[in-house]
Amino acid sequence: MKSYLNNLHKAFENRTRLGVMSALTVNESVSFNDLRELLGVTDGNLASHLKALEKEQFIEVRKSFIGRKPNTSYMITKVGKTAFSEHLDALEQLIKEQSK
Known part of the structure; x- marks a missing residue:
């Protein structure tokens, strides 16, 4: 097995989690809504995926109020940024190898 495949992380196999990580990579924080x-x-679907990413310590949650309304936002952690970058690099290597 190619060593770069070890950098494919199971937490990013789902399109929703890929979307969350992509959004958080390019934004300082993003609200739940x-x-x-x-x-x-x-x-419910989003909440379960966010919990899974939080469990892996790839994201962190910030709860606050805007006026009187609660607001939950998410940020990518340093660990999450590294893992996601390695995952994307591994995918890129896999694609390049397949196109040879």
């Missing part, structure tokens, strides 16, 4: 709208998923 914005992620839900961007990815076109239900509250």
